[in-house]
Amino acid sequence: MLKILLIEDHTDIQQLLSAVLSPQYQVLTALDGIKGLQVFGEQRPDLIILDLMLPNITGESVLKTIRKTSNVPVLVLTAIQSKTKTVALLKAGANDYLTKPFDIDELLARVQVQLRSTAPISPVENTTLTFDDIRLSLTTHQITVSDHTLTLPKKEFQILQLLLKDPHQVFAKAQLYETVWGEPYQDAENTLNVHLSNLRIKLNALTGHSKYIVSIWGIGVRLV
Incomplete structure (x- = not known):
């Protein structure tokens, strides 16, 4: 229990x-x-x-x-x-x-x-997602960029995992939130923005720039 x-x-x-x-x-x-x-x-x-x-x-x-x-x-x-x-x-x-x-x-x-x-992620064929020089381990929740490794909190991990699964897609913020949090997006913009900001800060700390997650005005966010 x-x-x-x-x-x-x-x-x-x-x-x-x-x-x-x-x-x-x-x-x-x-x-x-x-x-x-x-x-x-x-x-x-x-x-x-x-x-x-x-x-x-x-x-x-x-x-x-x-x-x-x-x-x-x-x-x-x-x-x-x-x-x-x-x-x-x-x-x-x-x-x-x-x-x-x-x-x-x-x-x-x-x-x-x-x-x-917090439930374990279902087993998948590949245990690592990659994009450019980002590697995300689905088993350890660690992100590796340019040989620097960091363990991500659950929500930040899930956001990045979703983006990496389809790196060419633009995700609406409501879609991101409802997929990761599993609840309606109402009044949740600040919550999502805080987690996106933290994720950008950590990527910047690893690489010296924050080019990976960009906002598409009026649409959502995507990887570049």
Whole structure:
């Protein structure tokens, strides 16, 4: 059974989420960030639901610590509705977020999407995709460019994998998002743009230029 770690200091919310998640998942709980990090280190959950407003240490600090060692999906719960703040969370490593108060059915759907995205990729005949001097390993999630190698987070890997499978196609942003995230594109432009930006930055760091992923104005993105 897949394990979900719920780091939430409001006991009523924790009890509610535990009740709705426990029929399908093993739910681990923590009332503060310190305990949450302890449970994370001991249990290695498949998904973390993280409240931002925690006692002792903030949710942002918990997220930062987790990202030093793991790419486990993190779904953030926040009362903050600022776009600037939520974009900053995604840049810091959050995979998704929900603002409070949230709909239980939506939370369950987002949990399913994140857990589905961590499922192993089906075996394929070729384990490496190539384009120009890019090599993407489907088994290690590593990208190699000009003999420099880097391991990519799940979403960035899936975006690049999709682009490499058909390098001459222009992908609409909605098509990219819905294929990778498995959910409607509504209000998701910032999320996709952050991941594309991070991917460009990493390619630039490996090669000294960011020529590979370009935006086609009004259409989408493609490889060059």
